[in-house]
Every structure is written in C-alpha cells, then in structure tokens.
Amino acid sequence: MSSLLRLNQVEAFIQKFHILHDISFEVPKGDVTVLLGRNGAGKTTTLRTIMGLNRVSKGTITFQGEEISNLLTHRIANKGIGFVPEEQGIFGELTVGENMRVAMKKEDEETTKRMEWVLDLFPDLKKFWKKPGGALSGGQKQMLAIARAYVNENELLLIDEPSKGLAPIIVDKVTESIEQMKEQTTILLVEQNFLMASKIGKQFYIIDDGKTVHSGQMDELKEDKVLMKKYLGIS
Amino acid sequence: ACSDSNDTSGEKETSSSTEEADGSEEVSAEPGETIKIGVLASLTGALESYGDQTKKGFELGIEYATDGTMEVAGKKIEYIFKDTETDPTVARQAAISLLEDEEVDFLVGSSSSGDTLAVTPLAEEYEKIMVVEPAAADSITGSEYNDYVFRTARNSSQDAFAAAAAVAGEGVKIATLAPDYSFGHDGAKAFISAAESLGAELVHEEYADQAATDFTANIQKIIEAKPDYLYVVWAGANTPWNQIVDMKVEDHGIKVTTGVADIATLPTMTALAGMEGFTLYYHTLPDNEVNDWLVEQHKSKYDGAVPDLFTAGGMSAALAIVEALKQTDGDTNTDTLMETMEGMSFETPKGTMTFREEDHQALQEMYSVTLEESDEFDYPVPVLKRALTPEETAPPIMNQ
Amino acid sequence: MNLAKVEKSTWIYLIFSLLLVIVPFIVTGRSMQFIIIQFFIFAIFAMSYDILLGYTGIISFGHVMFFGIGAYSTAIVMNQFDSTVLSFILAIIIAIVLAAIVSLIVGVLTLRLKSHFYAMLTLALAGLFLVGAEKWRSLTGGNDGFTFKLPEILRDSQNFYMLCLLSLVLIFFGLRRLTKSPFGRVLMAIRENEKRTESLGYKIVHYKVIASVVAGVVASFAGVLYSISLRFVNTSVFATDMTIDVLLMTIIGGVGTLIGPIIGAGLVEFAHHWLSSLADVHWIFERWIILYGIVYILVVIFFPLGIVGTIQKKFFNRQNFQKKKQQNHRGKLEEGRDKDEIYRNG
Amino acid sequence: MEAILETKDLSIAFGGHVAVNAVSVKITEKKFTSIIGPNGAGKTTFFNLLSGQLAPTNGTIYFKGRDITKLSTTNRTRLGIGRSFQITNVFPNLTVHENVRLAVQSQANVRYQMLAHFNHYKQFKEKANELLKIVFLDDKADSLAVNLAHGEKRKLEIAMLLALETEILLLDEPTAGMSLEEVPAIIDVIKKIKDQGDRTIVLIEHKMDMILGMSDEVLVLYHGELIARGTPEEIIENETVQSAYLGGEYDEQLT
Amino acid sequence: MDLISTLVINGLATGMLIFLLAAGLTLIFGLMSVLNFAHGGLFIWGAYTGVWSYQLSGSFIVGIIVAIVTGLLLGLITERLIIRPVYGNHIQQILITLGFMLVLQEFIKVVFGPNQIAVSPPAFLQGSFYVGDVIFIKYRLFIIILGLLVYFVSMFILKRTRIGLIVRAGVMNKEMVQSLGINIRLVFMLVFMVGSAMAALSGMLHAPYSGVIYAEMGLEFSILAFIVVVIGGMGSFSGSLFAAILVGIAQAFMAYYVPALSLAVNMLLMTVVLIFRPQGLFKAKG
Numbered sequence A: 001m002s003s004l005l006r007l008n009q010v011e012a013f014i015q016k017f018h019i020l021h022d023i024s025f026e027v028p029k030g031d032v033t034v035l036l037g038r039n040g041a042g043k044t045t046t047l048r049t050i051m052g053l054n055r056v057s058k059g060t061i062t063f064q065g066e067e068i069s070n071l072l073t074h075r076i077a078n079k080g081i082g083f084v085p086e087e088q089g090i091f092g093e094l095t096v097g098e099n100m101r102v103a104m105k106k107e108d109e110e111t112t113k114r115m116e117w118v119l120d121l122f123p124d125l126k127k128f129w130k131k132p133g134g135a136l137s138g139g140q141k142q143m144l145a146i147a148r149a150y151v152n153e154n155e156l157l158l159i160d161e162p163s164k165g166l167a168p169i170i171v172d173k174v175t176e177s178i179e180q181m182k183e184q185t186t187i188l189l190v191e192q193n194f195l196m197a198s199k200i201g202k203q204f205y206i207i208d209d210g211k212t213v214h215s216g217q218m219d220e221l222k223e224d225k226v227l228m229k230k231y232l233g234i235s
Numbered sequence B: 001a002c003s004d005s006n007d008t009s010g011e012k013e014t015s016s017s018t019e020e021a022d023g024s025e026e027v028s029a030e031p032g033e034t035i036k037i038g039v040l041a042s043l044t045g046a047l048e049s050y051g052d053q054t055k056k057g058f059e060l061g062i063e064y065a066t067d068g069t070m071e072v073a074g075k076k077i078e079y080i081f082k083d084t085e086t087d088p089t090v091a092r093q094a095a096i097s098l099l100e101d102e103e104v105d106f107l108v109g110s111s112s113s114g115d116t117l118a119v120t121p122l123a124e125e126y127e128k129i130m131v132v133e134p135a136a137a138d139s140i141t142g143s144e145y146n147d148y149v150f151r152t153a154r155n156s157s158q159d160a161f162a163a164a165a166a167v168a169g170e171g172v173k174i175a176t177l178a179p180d181y182s183f184g185h186d187g188a189k190a191f192i193s194a195a196e197s198l199g200a201e202l203v204h205e206e207y208a209d210q211a212a213t214d215f216t217a218n219i220q221k222i223i224e225a226k227p228d229y230l231y232v233v234w235a236g237a238n239t240p241w242n243q244i245v246d247m248k249v250e251d252h253g254i255k256v257t258t259g260v261a262d263i264a265t266l267p268t269m270t271a272l273a274g275m276e277g278f279t280l281y282y283h284t285l286p287d288n289e290v291n292d293w294l295v296e297q298h299k300s301k302y303d304g305a306v307p308d309l310f311t312a313g314g315m316s317a318a319l320a321i322v323e324a325l326k327q328t329d330g331d332t333n334t335d336t337l338m339e340t341m342e343g344m345s346f347e348t349p350k351g352t353m354t355f356r357e358e359d360h361q362a363l364q365e366m367y368s369v370t371l372e373e374s375d376e377f378d379y380p381v382p383v384l385k386r387a388l389t390p391e392e393t394a395p396p397i398m399n400q
Numbered sequence C: 001m002n003l004a005k006v007e008k009s010t011w012i013y014l015i016f017s018l019l020l021v022i023v024p025f026i027v028t029g030r031s032m033q034f035i036i037i038q039f040f041i042f043a044i045f046a047m048s049y050d051i052l053l054g055y056t057g058i059i060s061f062g063h064v065m066f067f068g069i070g071a072y073s074t075a076i077v078m079n080q081f082d083s084t085v086l087s088f089i090l091a092i093i094i095a096i097v098l099a100a101i102v103s104l105i106v107g108v109l110t111l112r113l114k115s116h117f118y119a120m121l122t123l124a125l126a127g128l129f130l131v132g133a134e135k136w137r138s139l140t141g142g143n144d145g146f147t148f149k150l151p152e153i154l155r156d157s158q159n160f161y162m163l164c165l166l167s168l169v170l171i172f173f174g175l176r177r178l179t180k181s182p183f184g185r186v187l188m189a190i191r192e193n194e195k196r197t198e199s200l201g202y203k204i205v206h207y208k209v210i211a212s213v214v215a216g217v218v219a220s221f222a223g224v225l226y227s228i229s230l231r232f233v234n235t236s237v238f239a240t241d242m243t244i245d246v247l248l249m250t251i252i253g254g255v256g257t258l259i260g261p262i263i264g265a266g267l268v269e270f271a272h273h274w275l276s277s278l279a280d281v282h283w284i285f286e287r288w289i290i291l292y293g294i295v296y297i298l299v300v301i302f303f304p305l306g307i308v309g310t311i312q313k314k315f316f317n318r319q320n321f322q323k324k325k326q327q328n329h330r331g332k333l334e335e336g337r338d339k340d341e342i343y344r345n346g
Numbered sequence D: 001m002e003a004i005l006e007t008k009d010l011s012i013a014f015g016g017h018v019a020v021n022a023v024s025v026k027i028t029e030k031k032f033t034s035i036i037g038p039n040g041a042g043k044t045t046f047f048n049l050l051s052g053q054l055a056p057t058n059g060t061i062y063f064k065g066r067d068i069t070k071l072s073t074t075n076r077t078r079l080g081i082g083r084s085f086q087i088t089n090v091f092p093n094l095t096v097h098e099n100v101r102l103a104v105q106s107q108a109n110v111r112y113q114m115l116a117h118f119n120h121y122k123q124f125k126e127k128a129n130e131l132l133k134i135v136f137l138d139d140k141a142d143s144l145a146v147n148l149a150h151g152e153k154r155k156l157e158i159a160m161l162l163a164l165e166t167e168i169l170l171l172d173e174p175t176a177g178m179s180l181e182e183v184p185a186i187i188d189v190i191k192k193i194k195d196q197g198d199r200t201i202v203l204i205e206h207k208m209d210m211i212l213g214m215s216d217e218v219l220v221l222y223h224g225e226l227i228a229r230g231t232p233e234e235i236i237e238n239e240t241v242q243s244a245y246l247g248g249e250y251d252e253q254l255t
Numbered sequence E: 001m002d003l004i005s006t007l008v009i010n011g012l013a014t015g016m017l018i019f020l021l022a023a024g025l026t027l028i029f030g031l032m033s034v035l036n037f038a039h040g041g042l043f044i045w046g047a048y049t050g051v052w053s054y055q056l057s058g059s060f061i062v063g064i065i066v067a068i069v070t071g072l073l074l075g076l077i078t079e080r081l082i083i084r085p086v087y088g089n090h091i092q093q094i095l096i097t098l099g100f101m102l103v104l105q106e107f108i109k110v111v112f113g114p115n116q117i118a119v120s121p122p123a124f125l126q127g128s129f130y131v132g133d134v135i136f137i138k139y140r141l142f143i144i145i146l147g148l149l150v151y152f153v154s155m156f157i158l159k160r161t162r163i164g165l166i167v168r169a170g171v172m173n174k175e176m177v178q179s180l181g182i183n184i185r186l187v188f189m190l191v192f193m194v195g196s197a198m199a200a201l202s203g204m205l206h207a208p209y210s211g212v213i214y215a216e217m218g219l220e221f222s223i224l225a226f227i228v229v230v231i232g233g234m235g236s237f238s239g240s241l242f243a244a245i246l247v248g249i250a251q252a253f254m255a256y257y258v259p260a261l262s263l264a265v266n267m268l269l270m271t272v273v274l275i276f277r278p279q280g281l282f283k284a285k286g
C-alpha cells in the first residue's frame, strides 16, 4: 500500500524551544497508525505540526505525494485532513448544532448521511443539540469533537487521545466507529489507552523526546514486553 | 486685587535655556535691545483654527504697528508662538518655558479659557503683563482677575450685551438656548440680566448637552414658552440650527437671534438667513483704516483669504502691546506698563478699544447685523445694521 | 534590616532615585523641571493604574475619577482656606479619604462585572463625575475651572520637585512591596484565573476591592500633586483623555512591571514634548501628532509586552534558556504560548 | 462510621434538563469513595454542587453535620473541601512552582498580608517543592504552566489540590490524558494519601481498574440519579452498570 | 400626545443614527472582540470623503458610495496593518488602535484642513412637514429607514449564512476553525472591512444631520457607540439596535422632563443596565 502521509526528519520549534528533533514516519492508506509515547514526548506537537499549527523548521511533510509543510492550516485541512485536537476545541458559546454546522464543509446528501450516522453513534449530541458546547460534560465534549471531524469526507483523520474522559461503553463505540471509518478514511491516532490502541491499530510509532524511536506492527508490540516497558512503562 | 509676593527672582538669574524653541523668523539683536512677546495659542487640536487666526493676526498686528520695522522705540520686537494643544498642563508648561527660558516681556493668549486660567497666575508670579486673547470666560477678568491681566478679547458678557441691545426692549419676551457648560451658562446668564435691564421679560431658559445630536425636547420647550425672541448661545459643532429651522420655530412667531462667530460657522447657518443678531467681527463690517489695511494685507499674504474673527483679535493684542510700549518709550518695567495700559485707548481693526481701569477689560465695538444671503458665497453673510459703541456693550465689573 | 537580604534591583532603583535628586541642581530651568514634575506625577498615576491592569487584570476606563477627586479636593481646599501648609495637609487627607470611600463603593458595586462591562461601567461613572464637576459650578467653576494660591514653600519649583520625587520613590517601593507580598501574588493569580483562585479559598472580591482602593488612593494622590503643579483645576481632570493617557503610559512601559509605567510616563511625557517642539523646527512637523500616533503603533510592533515587559522577557529567556540547556537539552518553557499562533506562518 | 459529607435530595436542573436528580448520599469519613457513570451522568455537576461552583435547585449538603448549602466556594475550601478539575484549570502565566505556592499560601493565615515579601515565607516555598516532587514535576518548577504538556498539567492540578490540605479531596478524572507510564505513579500518590488514612477521597474515573483497586465504596450515577452503591465487587456484578456503563463484557484492562 | 410622538420620533431618529454607528462596532467589538478605538477614525474618514465628494458632485448618493468605499479600503488597511498582529490581546489593541486613531484624525487635517465643514442634506431630504400636529423632519425619517435597512441586511447575513457562526467560532478558537478548513484570516478581514464601511457610512449620514463635520468628532461618537454595544449585550445586533433606540429616546425624554440630568443620560442608563443586568440587555448569561 502506498503511504498517504509521510514525515521526513521533521523538526519543529515552539517559539525558541526545540520540541521535535527528528520525526519520521509513514501513514499507509487505509490503516490505523498509532503514535505512542510518554507525557510530553511530542505527540500532540507532531499532530499540530502536520496541521500547520506549528512551523516545520526542517524536514518535509508530504501528503498524497504533495509537500504540505508550512502551508496555511486551512489549506492543509482542505486537502482532506480532519483533526480532533487534544483540548477538544469546542466553541463554548455555540450550540452543539452550531458547532457541527461550522464544521460541515458541504451540505449535500453525503454529509447529511454522515451526520445521521454520527448522531446515531453519539445520541447524547442529538439530545443536547441546542445546548451551548461549553455546558456539555467532559465526555460529551469529546464526543462532539470527534463527531465534528467525522461529518466531513476526509482522506486522513488526526485524532489526539479520543478515549480521554469517555466511559468504557463509549470508548467501545468510538473504537468501533474508527474501525468503520477506516473503510474510507485513513487514521493517525495518538492514544494513551493501550487497550484501545492495540485493538484498532495496525502499526505504531513510538515518539520519545521529540524523536521517533521505534516502529513496528501492533501485533508484535503486544508481545514485546521489553519495548513496552522501556517506552510506555507498561509491564 | 491680590498682592502675592513671589520668590522667583533667584531662579530667574540662573535660568538657562534647556531647550531652544525659537519660532520667530526674526533674528534677535543684542540682548536688552529686544522686546520679547510670547504668544500661547491652540496650534493643534480642536481649537486649531482659532489658534491659527490669532497667530496670523498677531503677526500682522506687529507689522502694522511698527510700520514693518519690527521695532518700537528703537527696540527690536521678537515674538514666539507656543502651542497649548488646548490642554491646561501644556499651556502652563509652555508659559513657564516662555517666561523662564525665553524671558519674554509679555504673554499673549490663549484660545481656550481653561488654558488661559492655568496661565494667568504665572503672569502674576513673574510680574509680566499678559494680554488675554481670545479667551472669553468672564472669570478671567472677574473672579480670577489679577492685576497683570489685560484682555483685548471681548468677554461673554459683552456678547450678551450686544445681543440684548440688538433685540431686547420693554415687554419683549425672551428665551435662551445654550450649551450646558461654563461658556453657555455665562453667556445665557449675562444675556438675561442685560436684556432684563432693558425691560425684556425672560420666559424660558434652556440648556442642552453640547454633544447632543437631538434638540427636539429643548426646542419643543422653547416653542411652548412662546417667547418673541430666542437667543442662542452656541459654539463648536453639533449646531442646533438645522433643527431649529426644521421644527419651524419661526412659524410659531419666535425670532431667532445669535452671535455670528467665525466664517467657518456661517455655512451651518444657511437656514437662518434673515436672522437678526450681532457679531464681534466680520471683515466687511468695521469701517476704519486699520481694518482696511488688515483685509488688504491678509488677502495678499494668504491667497486672497479674508481675515476672520480672531485674526482681528490677534492683531488687537499686538496693537495693544506696541501702543503701550510706544507710550512708555520702550520701557518694559511691568509697573510702568501697567500704569500706562490702565485706561489706555488704542486703534484696532474694530475701532478704538479702551482697557477699563477697574478690570482691564477692553471695551470695544460690536456689530448688530442681519444675516443675508449673498451672491458671492453659498452661505449667508452678516450685513451691518448698526455698530454698537463700546459703552453700549460695557459689561459689569466683576472682579470685586 | 539585613542589608544583604535587600534585592539587587532595589539598589539600582535607589541609585536612580539619588540621581534624580541631583537633577534639579543641574537642570535649573523651571520649565524643564515642570516637565519632569509632570513625569513624576503621571508616573505615580500610571503605577496606580498598573496595580489594576497589570496585577489584577482589571481594565478600567474610569480611573481618572480618582485622579480628579484628588485634584478637586486640593484645589477646593486651597481655595476655601488659607494657602498654608496645614491646608495642604488637610487637602491630602481629604483627597485620600474621599478616594478611598469612592473606590470602595465603586469597587463593591462594579467588581463583580466581567471585563468589558466593568470597563464600560467605570467609564460611565467617571463620566458622571465629569458631569458633576460641570454642574456643581458654584464649587468647581465648571469647565473653565479656577485658580488658587499655594503656600510659599510649595511655590518654589525646586521644593515641589523634591516633594514629587519623594512621593514617587516612596510609592514605588511601597507598591513594589505590595506586589511582592503574598497579597500581591494573589492579585496575579486572580489576573490569571479568577475561578481557580476562588476555589483555592481566596475571596476574590475582597482582593479586587482592596486593589481598587489602593489604586484609587494612589491615583488621588497623583491628582493632588497635579493640581498643585498647575495651581489651577478644571473639568479636564475628569476627562476620558486623561484615562487614555495613563492607560497608554502603563501599556507602553509594560503592564505588571510597576517600573514599566514609570518609564512609560517618562516616554510619553518627553516624546510629547519633543515631538511638539519639532513643530517649531520645520512646518512639516506641524502635524507632529501623526508621529506621536506612529510611536504607539511602533511600540506595539517592536515591544509587544511594553518596553520593560519585552526587555524583561528577552533577558529572562536568554538566561533561563542557557541554564536549562545544560540540564536538559530540550530546554524549553519559560515562554508564554504565543497568543496568536496562526499568523506565524503568514 | 461517621458521614463527613452528606447530601439530601440534591438536585440541579439546567433549563429543563435535570443533571443531578434527588441524590441522597453519605460519604464516609476517611474512606475512599468512587463515582462512576456514563458521560453526562452528572458526576462533574455533582462535584460542582459539593464544592460550591454551582448552587442546587433543590436539596441540602451537610459537612460534618453542618448545612453548607449556601456557603461560597471559598468558604467551603476553607472548611476543608478541595477539588481538582476535569478540564485542566491552572494559572497559565505563573510558574509551576508559583501555582503550587499559591495553593499552599491559601491555607496559611497571611492571605491579606501586603507588607511582607512573599519570599519571607520560606515554609511555603519548601512545601511547594515537596509537593512538586510527589507528582514528579520538580524539574519543571520554573516553567510557566502554560507550556506544560497536557499530562503535566494534570499533575500540577493534583499538587495544587494536595497543597490545600483539605479533609476531603474531590478528584475529577485525575488521570485523564496521562500516559500509561505515569498513571501508576499518580495512583501511587493517591494510594499514599489513602493509606495515611486521615483524608476522605472521592474520585471520579472511567478507568475501572483504578476504581476496583482502591475504592471502599462505589457510587453509580445514571441520568443524574444514584442508581447503585456498594463495594467494587457488588458494583461490577450489577447488571445495569454492566449494560449502561461498561458495555457488554468487561475484560481485564492492561495498565 | 403630540409632544410624546414628537419626542418619540426624534428620539427614534437619534437612536437609529447611533445604531448605524454602533452597527460596525457590534461586528468588530461585539463579535470579533477587538477593542477598536480607531473606529471613530473610520467614522470621520467616511464623513469627510463622503461629504467632499457629495459637495463636489452634488449627488448625495455618490457621497454615500464614496464613504462606503473609503470605509472598505481603510478597513482593509487597518485590519492588515494594525489589527492583525494583535487579535486576542486587548491591551495591545488599545494602544495600537489609539495610536492609529491619532494618525487618522490628524491626517484629516492634512488632507481637508483643520476647519469644520458645514453640510446640509440634499434638497430632496431637506425640510419637514406636519402630520396632524406632529412634525416630521425628512432627513430623520430617511435615517430611520436606512437604519432599519442596515439592521435587516446585517441580521440576514449573520443569521442566514454561515459567516456569522464562523466569525463567532473564530473568535473563540481560531486554530480550531482553521483546522476545519476555513480561512479565518480572510473571513476576519472581510468582517472588519464591512464593520469599517458601516462606520464610514454612519459618518457620512451623520454629517447632514448635525450640520457640520470636524476631525475631533470621531472619538466622541465612538465612545457612544461602545456604550450602546455594551448596553445591548456584546455581539448582538438586535441588542445594539434596541440599546441605541433606548439611548435616543431616553435622551429626548430626559432633555424634556429632567433637563438637569440630560448630560448624564447615557452614563446613567449604562450604569443602571449593567448593575441590574451585567451581561447587557440582549445576551444570555454566561
């Protein structure tokens, strides 16, 4: 399979601070790729850098064979990349419905269908359609953030810790939805919930201290206790 | 008057110029041979156009008074303009700088009454004559009076007397409309007492927010009071004229009268054509040599523009100073000057002015006019009905 | 007091203060002294504003009301009583007490409002004071204002200079201590995150009210000095322009730094003086106000955190950056997240 | 056993939506109580009611037998109810150390001290350092809080909460977004506090293994109502919990 | 009764005039949360360029168009050079926009001279007429109609199109909006330009109303606009309209019944509203 997204020795600064030192990985089309690593390793920064929310100071990011490093964020997004940020990015004073409307790029049948599907997935959103986003519970906000990324047709979805704050039953649903999504959409996932990550992930990269230090197939990782202990602290 | 001794002599001798601000084109002759005059005016800010007029008038005034020699009694005259920005702090700073750094012999100014009041105590402190021009607040020669202040500008009461003279009479019913701040209150109060002394009857007194855009309520009340004359004191923008006409005040038998100010305000009064009122100065009104010279020189110097309200004022201030110096033969001793100037009469574009001894207010001609449409301009111009003599408009003495 | 414990910066400030003591012996021109005195007065006023804006995070558009209260109290007292030192002291006491009462009432009434609304409400209240001063003409002389006399000792420019300098230094050290006290730290916490401060067990309204009383009293004192320096007062001491001036001084110098507002006041005062005197040099500078406006714009572009704030940050960063680098090659942090990251790549 | 905190018919409605519905519950002193429930069940809202962030539409809250329903957040904190936030909520432009120090200071009697220098109070500084060590943040003490990664902010939250030294700790998902490596460390911190045995802890979590491992008692909220309470073992067997919350079979999670 | 109707109608006209001024600020300050003190500068530039071309061409319509164009252009410049670096930072906004305000105001004098300029309404809008005993001033009716027009057009754009949502969302979280593929920079710029054009338009309409224009009028009126936006509840067009009319009518009635307080009407009104309804009239609490 060809790789949809490729990062090649990407370095990035946040202001003066060198956060990403050497990030290289590939996301093959049609799979779920997982980024793992401890707190502060640079996972979130990596996703933000792909989205153009952080400058790439060295290295390249290519998407569908086209270089996208340092394009403006909205251009990147319009190439077909959706983003669920770590801090959810809910528009607190807009209602749930308005939050969704801002996200919708088109209003065609396809989108309507997706919308129905999303609302079935998270009935809470339908229930609180007219409620301001800021008044949702933590988990509901997370659902809204995911739902917003789902309504558009995207080539690639970047999802930062979707399971955070979700009840186990919802985590299952999200897992399931990702499985369904991957038919059309490739997914790059940052996830701390290893159980979930290992269920849906095909391959993984471990980021430590701003570098990609390891990669492989998820199935192998589950068996490799040494690696898990070293980078993920799982024993 | 107060006799506040001062303690600045020690500072004066050490005064070193920390900053060189020399606005005059003249090169000074040897020290001691030069008489310096410091002129404060709003050269920037909201009152900029007033400051500009004062400045031009003053320059022309010196030129006229010295026949272009820029000398009086063998001494060179040098003048320095300073901007007050219509801010009392800046005015005071500028005045100190003039008195200390430039060691001026006279102060002249300034465009706003607030600025002027912030400066007059300095005149007293430094024992220098200050000629107030064009600030009009009564208090300058009234409650805040000091001996060093002489005013060539008219004060609000004089305006009021002029207005009253133009319209008031036995049994005439009058109403006033004025902006709700010092200027308006001074003006309205003075008018009322002047008019009442001429036998008029006050039926309504109205004050409106100076920044208001809607005068409906004010005008409505005036209409209800049914006066014969409505006297409007107004200055600055947001004029009520349009609305006075739109609300058909005249249809209710009310005649509007007001002071006609500088040329820039005339176009705002288009709708008032036919109105009777008064003015301090319009270039065609005074019929005397000085004014003829002023108009001619001003036109040739400034692209055919005619002198305006405060141009004549600025010139008068200059004329007053030079005249005083002529009489003292160039002596700048303040006491001598003061003595000379008290009661002094001098020729100005507005005829003969006289500094009244009691409060140093110059009594002067004012003009009773009718606003008439003109072929020359697309705005109405004041046409002389009658020149009001200085005695007619002499205000009460208010500094006791 | 243990001298070794005194912070290094304190010494620097003290040395500067001493230098300023010498100034009037060198610059004897009273007009320059007058400018420096104005600078001192506005520095005090701006510092008081910094307590609100920089430390507590409250934008007030009506801070001038306290300044005006101080100015009018002084002028009225000096006008009604003899011009003696005693009445000067009385004036100060009245100014401070009045300001304290007013700021307390205003604070209690308004401080529960959210930022913009608070700002506009204070604007309104200051506006009411302005109207009051206009309307109470028997006492205030309205818009024209009135002049008054001073006791001998204050009339001397040199003496007054020293008085203002002394006030500035004392107030500076006083406020600096306040901001570095536990109380001051809580103010900063409120600025950062009100709700969280509350849940730590602090009564934020108390803190805000106290801060606004302190700021009000200091501003009122600045007003006292101001009217003394002019020997005249009119309604302009309540005008919004004055609030805007002090706001600009505080921001230009750098909010939340205390020394910043002093520098800002100096800069505004002198830039104003210098630029306006350019008008005499060449007619092209008659419109010097344009340059003055451009200065503001340039300050924002080159000193986004104000002069002191920006320099402090650069300095602080470099130091920390190097220190960090040794311990930890990632050496990051110390820097606030850029408020506006999107425009970075534009 | 003493009930340190008790609610009677505690309810709150937002508009028409009842987020917490007549919850009456006793929280036992010095025990470890957990609250679970689906997203939007009202857990955080319940905390907000306890800590005073929200006022109930109905019902009463007793702390040590005293009615505190009308008390402000500040006063409740002073009485001894401290909480952490689900959404990280720190002082962004102050250093990490200063964040904690402020929390320490709020417990001392110098709140309105304006004249002394804050460095004068060495004990606060040291206490803050100590707490930062506990949560493994001591190497970031001088960083501005805004620059922390998400997980690090969570740790800071916990340090600030511990600083308050309140008798009750209300923890709202303290480990959300923390890496697998560090979750155990935080659990250790919580366990340590628990083992000291002098504090009451109430925890909201979605990580079942954590709940099961530590709780003395588990409360289950569902649509704002308290639908079950009991020991972890009882709760895990509860059918409603199984279907509404855990979703199907519950398998041992890795951690 | 006639008195009341006269007061109401004229108060309404004043209110509408204030609304026209506040409308631009509702976008810029209320929606985008930019404290734009240069708003008054845009207002005077609209007034001066509009009046200049009106007097030159003799056509009021041309004046209005020129004012709007000036507003758009100046809005573009202001947004790009002045506002863009300081989005989200109120303190910097205050400083930079005040600086720009000084520049704009002083530049007026360079271009048009320091004197005030008198303006009268075009012939077809001059004068007044009676209906019964109530007097109607034509130009004021025109203002009322135009104000309503602006209100409905803006409401339509904000409510019926996604623009309004995007702007509001963009203010709350710009990064997120961009991540959703929206060029928020462009959107902000357009909104800012429209807001500026509204300011310029109101400047132009104000000119014949008050009869004169002068450089200093900008700051004065923009403070009034700020007041109205805050009373109405930030970002609410209906709120601004309501508040503006409230202020207009209150001014008219106060001036008639309690003239002593007429100077303080705006301030008093705002104080009362904010003390009893801290979030403004048309804003849900939050």
Ligand SMILES: Nc1ncnc2c1ncn2[C@@H]1O[C@H](COP(=O)(O)OP(=O)(O)OP(=O)(O)O)[C@@H](O)[C@H]1O
Binding pocket: A014, A015, A017, A019, A037, A038, A039, A040, A041, A042, A043, A044, A045, A046, A086, C332, C333, C334, C335, C336, C337, C338, D146, D147, D148, D149, D150, D151, D152, D177, D178, D179
């Ligand atoms: N604005 C900033 N300035 C300086 N350093 C920053 C800034 N933002 C983040 N960092 C640092 O960058 C590093 C990487 O952060 P990032 O958010 O990418 O980590 P992460 O892997 O997503 O961690 P987590 O799992 O906790 O979310 C962290 O050490 C963090 O402290």
Ligand SMILES: Nc1ncnc2c1ncn2[C@@H]1O[C@H](COP(=O)(O)OP(=O)(O)OP(=O)(O)O)[C@@H](O)[C@H]1O
Binding pocket: A128, A131, A135, A136, A137, A138, A139, A140, A165, A167, D014, D017, D019, D037, D038, D039, D040, D041, D042, D043, D044, D045, D046, D086
């Ligand atoms: N301020 C508010 N206004 C309106 N509704 C609110 C408000 N706060 C909470 N709610 C609603 O109350 C319900 C309970 O919310 P709460 O935050 O307590 O849930 P939770 O149990 O903590 O969920 P989670 O596990 O997702 O954090 C939710 O449906 C939420 O939308």
Ligand SMILES: [Mg+2]
Binding pocket: A043, A044, A045, A086, D149, D150
């Ligand atoms: Mg992260």
Ligand SMILES: [Mg+2]
Binding pocket: A137, A138, A139, D043, D044, D045, D086, D172
């Ligand atoms: Mg919750």
